[in-house]
Amino acid sequence: MMSRFSKMHGLGNDFVVIDARQAPVAMTEARARAIADRHAGIGCDQLIVIGDAEAGDQADVSMLIFNSDGSEVEACGNATRCVPLFVGKDVLIRTRAGLLDAKGVDGGASVDMGAPRFDWDAIPLGYPMDTLTMSASWEDLPAPAAVNVGNPHVIFFVEDLDAVDFERLGPLIEHDPLFPARVNVNFAQVVGPQHLRLIVWERGAGLTRACGTGACATAVAAIRRKLMAGPVTVSLPGGDLEIDWAPGGTIRMTGPATHVFDGEADWDRF
Numbered sequence: 016m017m018s019r020f021s022k023m024h025g026l027g028n029d030f031v032v033i034d035a036r037q038a039p040v041a042m043t044e045a046r047a048r049a050i051a052d053r054h055a056g057i058g059c060d061q062l063i064v065i066g067d068a069e070a071g072d073q074a075d076v077s078m079l080i081f082n083s084d085g086s087e088v089e090a091c092g093n094a095t096r097c098v099p100l101f102v103g104k105d106v107l108i109r110t111r112a113g114l115l116d117a118k119g120v121d122g123g124a125s126v127d128m129g130a131p132r133f134d135w136d137a138i139p140l141g142y143p144m145d146t147l148t149m150s151a152s153w154e155d156l157p158a159p160a161a162v163n164v165g166n167p168h169v170i171f172f173v174e175d176l177d178a179v180d181f182e183r184l185g186p187l188i189e190h191d192p193l194f195p196a197r198v199n200v201n202f203a204q205v206v207g208p209q210h211l212r213l214i215v216w217e218r219g220a221g222l223t224r225a226c227g228t229g230a231c232a233t234a235v236a237a238i239r240r241k242l243m244a245g246p247v248t249v250s251l252p253g254g255d256l257e258i259d260w261a262p263g264g265t266i267r268m269t270g271p272a273t274h275v276f277d278g279e280a281d282w283d284r285f
Protein backbone atom coordinates (compact mmCIF):
# COMPACT_ATOMS: atom_id res chain seq x y z
CA MET A 16 0.00 0.00 0.00
CA MET A 17 1.31 3.47 -0.92
CA SER A 18 1.72 5.93 1.93
CA ARG A 19 2.91 9.50 2.13
CA PHE A 20 6.19 10.86 3.39
CA SER A 21 7.96 14.22 3.42
CA LYS A 22 11.63 14.92 2.88
CA MET A 23 12.71 17.55 5.41
CA HIS A 24 15.90 18.86 6.96
CA GLY A 25 17.26 20.99 9.78
CA LEU A 26 20.48 22.70 8.64
CA GLY A 27 21.12 19.90 6.13
CA ASN A 28 20.64 17.09 8.68
CA ASP A 29 18.03 15.33 6.53
CA PHE A 30 14.99 13.20 7.27
CA VAL A 31 12.40 11.01 5.65
CA VAL A 32 9.31 11.80 7.74
CA ILE A 33 6.53 9.21 7.54
CA ASP A 34 2.99 10.01 8.60
CA ALA A 35 1.74 6.90 10.40
CA ARG A 36 -1.37 8.60 11.78
CA GLN A 37 -3.62 7.41 8.94
CA ALA A 38 -1.81 4.26 7.86
CA PRO A 39 0.32 2.55 10.54
CA VAL A 40 3.83 1.53 9.43
CA ALA A 41 5.68 -1.47 10.84
CA MET A 42 9.22 -0.13 11.10
CA THR A 43 12.10 -2.52 11.63
CA GLU A 44 15.85 -1.92 11.80
CA ALA A 45 16.34 -3.50 8.35
CA ARG A 46 13.52 -1.47 6.77
CA ALA A 47 14.75 1.81 8.27
CA ARG A 48 18.27 1.09 6.98
CA ALA A 49 16.92 0.31 3.49
CA ILE A 50 14.82 3.51 3.30
CA ALA A 51 17.77 5.62 4.56
CA ASP A 52 20.15 4.15 1.96
CA ARG A 53 21.26 7.02 -0.32
CA HIS A 54 21.86 4.72 -3.31
CA ALA A 55 19.19 2.01 -3.11
CA GLY A 56 16.55 3.78 -0.97
CA ILE A 57 15.22 7.33 -0.47
CA GLY A 58 18.20 8.53 1.56
CA CYS A 59 18.42 10.39 4.87
CA ASP A 60 20.44 10.74 8.05
CA GLN A 61 17.40 9.79 10.15
CA LEU A 62 14.01 8.24 9.47
CA ILE A 63 11.15 9.77 11.49
CA VAL A 64 7.77 8.12 12.09
CA ILE A 65 5.02 10.47 13.30
CA GLY A 66 2.08 8.68 14.92
CA ASP A 67 -0.92 9.38 17.10
CA ALA A 68 -0.23 9.86 20.80
CA GLU A 69 -1.60 7.14 23.06
CA ALA A 70 -5.08 7.63 24.51
CA GLY A 71 -4.90 9.79 27.64
CA ASP A 72 -1.47 11.19 26.74
CA GLN A 73 -1.29 15.00 26.76
CA ALA A 74 0.96 14.80 23.66
CA ASP A 75 -0.43 15.76 20.23
CA VAL A 76 1.71 13.24 18.33
CA SER A 77 4.35 10.56 18.92
CA MET A 78 7.73 10.47 17.20
CA LEU A 79 9.98 7.47 16.58
CA ILE A 80 13.53 8.09 15.36
CA PHE A 81 15.81 5.70 13.46
CA ASN A 82 19.42 6.38 12.46
CA SER A 83 20.54 5.55 8.93
CA ASP A 84 22.14 2.35 10.25
CA GLY A 85 18.62 1.28 11.35
CA SER A 86 19.15 1.72 15.11
CA GLU A 87 16.22 3.27 16.98
CA VAL A 88 17.20 6.26 19.15
CA GLU A 89 15.62 8.42 21.79
CA ALA A 90 16.16 11.98 20.55
CA CYS A 91 16.88 14.10 17.48
CA GLY A 92 16.95 17.86 17.87
CA ASN A 93 16.86 18.84 14.20
CA ALA A 94 13.96 16.47 13.43
CA THR A 95 12.04 17.76 16.44
CA ARG A 96 12.15 21.27 14.93
CA CYS A 97 10.63 19.85 11.73
CA VAL A 98 7.56 18.42 13.49
CA PRO A 99 5.53 21.68 13.84
CA LEU A 100 6.08 22.29 10.12
CA PHE A 101 5.09 18.70 9.26
CA VAL A 102 1.97 18.71 11.47
CA GLY A 103 1.03 22.32 10.68
CA LYS A 104 0.84 23.63 14.25
CA ASP A 105 2.72 23.93 17.56
CA VAL A 106 2.93 20.47 19.11
CA LEU A 107 3.66 18.48 22.22
CA ILE A 108 5.63 15.47 21.00
CA ARG A 109 5.96 12.15 22.83
CA THR A 110 9.45 10.73 22.22
CA ARG A 111 11.42 7.92 23.86
CA ALA A 112 13.28 10.75 25.67
CA GLY A 113 10.10 12.32 27.08
CA LEU A 114 7.59 15.00 26.17
CA LEU A 115 8.97 17.83 24.01
CA ASP A 116 7.25 21.18 23.40
CA ALA A 117 7.94 22.44 19.84
CA LYS A 118 6.71 25.81 18.64
CA GLY A 119 7.01 27.18 15.11
CA VAL A 120 8.98 30.41 14.65
CA ASP A 121 9.79 32.28 11.46
CA GLY A 122 11.69 29.79 9.25
CA GLY A 123 11.91 27.06 11.86
CA ALA A 124 11.04 26.16 15.41
CA SER A 125 11.97 26.60 19.03
CA VAL A 126 11.95 23.46 21.19
CA ASP A 127 12.26 22.80 24.90
CA MET A 128 14.59 19.77 24.82
CA GLY A 129 14.22 18.99 28.55
CA ALA A 130 16.86 18.90 31.26
CA PRO A 131 20.34 17.49 30.58
CA ARG A 132 21.65 14.60 32.70
CA PHE A 133 25.20 14.23 33.93
CA ASP A 134 25.36 11.07 36.10
CA TRP A 135 27.80 8.54 34.63
CA ASP A 136 25.12 5.83 34.44
CA ALA A 137 22.64 8.23 32.77
CA ILE A 138 25.05 8.94 29.88
CA PRO A 139 25.57 5.89 30.00
CA LEU A 140 29.26 5.15 30.69
CA GLY A 141 30.60 1.68 31.37
CA TYR A 142 31.90 2.61 34.84
CA PRO A 143 31.75 5.55 37.32
CA MET A 144 33.58 8.71 36.28
CA ASP A 145 33.30 12.50 36.58
CA THR A 146 31.41 13.52 33.43
CA LEU A 147 32.47 17.19 33.45
CA THR A 148 36.15 16.37 32.98
CA MET A 149 36.38 12.69 32.12
CA SER A 150 39.45 10.67 33.04
CA ALA A 151 39.69 9.30 29.50
CA SER A 152 41.57 10.32 26.39
CA TRP A 153 41.90 9.27 22.77
CA GLU A 154 45.29 10.02 21.22
CA ASP A 155 45.83 13.79 21.65
CA LEU A 156 42.19 14.43 22.66
CA PRO A 157 42.15 14.52 26.48
CA ALA A 158 39.43 14.80 29.13
CA PRO A 159 36.11 15.27 27.29
CA ALA A 160 32.76 16.03 28.94
CA ALA A 161 29.71 13.76 28.66
CA VAL A 162 26.08 14.89 28.65
CA ASN A 163 22.83 13.05 28.01
CA VAL A 164 20.19 15.28 26.37
CA GLY A 165 17.82 12.38 25.69
CA ASN A 166 20.64 10.67 23.82
CA PRO A 167 24.32 10.22 24.77
CA HIS A 168 27.02 12.73 23.82
CA VAL A 169 30.73 13.08 24.47
CA ILE A 170 32.26 16.53 23.86
CA PHE A 171 35.88 17.41 23.09
CA PHE A 172 36.88 21.08 23.28
CA VAL A 173 39.81 21.57 20.90
CA GLU A 174 42.08 24.49 20.01
CA ASP A 175 41.91 23.95 16.24
CA LEU A 176 38.83 22.20 14.88
CA ASP A 177 40.29 22.05 11.37
CA ALA A 178 43.16 19.87 12.61
CA VAL A 179 40.89 17.04 13.88
CA ASP A 180 40.63 13.81 11.88
CA PHE A 181 36.86 13.35 12.46
CA GLU A 182 36.40 10.42 10.10
CA ARG A 183 39.02 8.33 11.89
CA LEU A 184 38.42 9.41 15.50
CA GLY A 185 34.60 9.60 15.29
CA PRO A 186 33.90 5.89 14.74
CA LEU A 187 36.75 4.88 17.06
CA ILE A 188 35.19 6.80 19.96
CA GLU A 189 31.56 5.98 19.01
CA HIS A 190 32.34 2.27 19.43
CA ASP A 191 34.65 2.52 22.46
CA PRO A 192 33.54 0.05 25.18
CA LEU A 193 33.42 2.99 27.65
CA PHE A 194 30.07 3.78 25.96
CA PRO A 195 27.81 0.71 26.25
CA ALA A 196 25.04 2.37 24.16
CA ARG A 197 27.62 3.86 21.74
CA VAL A 198 27.83 7.67 21.70
CA ASN A 199 27.51 10.79 19.54
CA VAL A 200 30.96 12.40 19.28
CA ASN A 201 31.17 16.23 19.34
CA PHE A 202 34.30 18.20 18.44
CA ALA A 203 33.99 21.86 19.45
CA GLN A 204 36.09 25.00 19.29
CA VAL A 205 35.25 28.10 21.31
CA VAL A 206 35.39 31.05 18.90
CA GLY A 207 33.80 33.84 20.99
CA PRO A 208 32.35 34.62 24.41
CA GLN A 209 29.01 33.05 23.35
CA HIS A 210 29.98 31.27 20.15
CA LEU A 211 31.13 27.72 19.34
CA ARG A 212 32.04 25.89 16.17
CA LEU A 213 30.95 22.25 16.17
CA ILE A 214 31.41 19.12 14.07
CA VAL A 215 29.49 16.00 15.08
CA TRP A 216 30.18 12.37 14.31
CA GLU A 217 26.70 10.99 14.94
CA ARG A 218 26.12 7.56 16.44
CA GLY A 219 24.57 5.39 13.74
CA ALA A 220 24.83 8.03 10.99
CA GLY A 221 28.43 9.32 10.82
CA LEU A 222 29.34 12.91 9.96
CA THR A 223 26.23 15.05 9.45
CA ARG A 224 25.89 18.70 8.47
CA ALA A 225 24.29 19.44 11.82
CA CYS A 226 23.20 17.71 15.01
CA GLY A 227 20.66 19.50 17.20
CA THR A 228 21.17 17.39 20.31
CA GLY A 229 24.95 17.68 19.77
CA ALA A 230 24.60 21.48 19.78
CA CYS A 231 22.54 21.29 23.00
CA ALA A 232 24.98 18.92 24.74
CA THR A 233 28.02 20.97 23.68
CA ALA A 234 26.54 24.32 24.76
CA VAL A 235 25.59 22.77 28.12
CA ALA A 236 29.10 21.34 28.59
CA ALA A 237 30.67 24.72 27.70
CA ILE A 238 28.44 26.53 30.22
CA ARG A 239 29.14 23.90 32.94
CA ARG A 240 32.87 24.31 32.35
CA LYS A 241 32.40 28.10 32.62
CA LEU A 242 33.85 28.58 29.16
CA MET A 243 30.83 30.79 28.38
CA ALA A 244 27.34 31.80 29.50
CA GLY A 245 24.14 31.26 27.51
CA PRO A 246 22.64 31.90 25.09
CA VAL A 247 25.19 30.21 22.84
CA THR A 248 25.37 30.35 19.04
CA VAL A 249 26.54 26.99 17.72
CA SER A 250 27.91 27.11 14.16
CA LEU A 251 27.73 23.75 12.37
CA PRO A 252 28.66 23.00 8.74
CA GLY A 253 24.96 23.40 7.82
CA GLY A 254 24.41 26.68 9.71
CA ASP A 255 23.71 28.11 13.15
CA LEU A 256 21.57 27.06 16.12
CA GLU A 257 20.80 29.15 19.21
CA ILE A 258 20.98 27.21 22.47
CA ASP A 259 19.94 28.61 25.82
CA TRP A 260 20.42 26.84 29.15
CA ALA A 261 21.15 27.75 32.74
CA PRO A 262 22.15 25.21 35.43
CA GLY A 263 19.10 23.46 36.87
CA GLY A 264 16.92 24.37 33.87
CA THR A 265 15.81 22.87 30.59
CA ILE A 266 17.48 23.45 27.22
CA ARG A 267 15.88 25.69 24.59
CA MET A 268 17.02 25.13 21.02
CA THR A 269 15.96 27.49 18.21
CA GLY A 270 16.79 27.13 14.53
CA PRO A 271 15.63 26.44 10.98
CA ALA A 272 13.41 23.65 9.67
CA THR A 273 12.87 23.04 5.95
CA HIS A 274 10.30 21.06 3.98
CA VAL A 275 11.89 19.87 0.70
CA PHE A 276 9.24 17.74 -1.05
CA ASP A 277 6.47 15.18 -0.52
CA GLY A 278 6.42 11.69 -1.93
CA GLU A 279 4.65 8.36 -1.81
CA ALA A 280 6.17 4.94 -1.23
CA ASP A 281 5.16 1.36 -0.52
CA TRP A 282 7.09 0.52 2.67
CA ASP A 283 6.58 -3.22 2.05
CA ARG A 284 9.03 -2.88 -0.85
CA PHE A 285 11.87 -1.96 1.53
Ligand SMILES: N[C@@H](CCC[C@H](N)C(=O)O)C(=O)O
Nearest residue numbers: 091092093166218226227228
Ligand atom coordinates in the same frame (compact mmCIF):
# COMPACT_ATOMS: atom_id res chain seq x y z
N1 LIG B 1 20.64 14.35 14.12
C1 LIG B 1 20.13 14.30 15.41
C2 LIG B 1 20.56 13.19 16.32
C3 LIG B 1 20.08 11.83 15.81
C4 LIG B 1 20.30 10.68 16.76
C5 LIG B 1 21.76 10.39 17.05
N2 LIG B 1 22.50 10.02 15.89
C6 LIG B 1 21.84 9.27 18.10
O1 LIG B 1 22.13 8.12 17.76
O2 LIG B 1 21.59 9.55 19.29
C7 LIG B 1 19.96 15.64 16.08
O3 LIG B 1 19.72 16.62 15.36
O4 LIG B 1 19.94 15.70 17.31
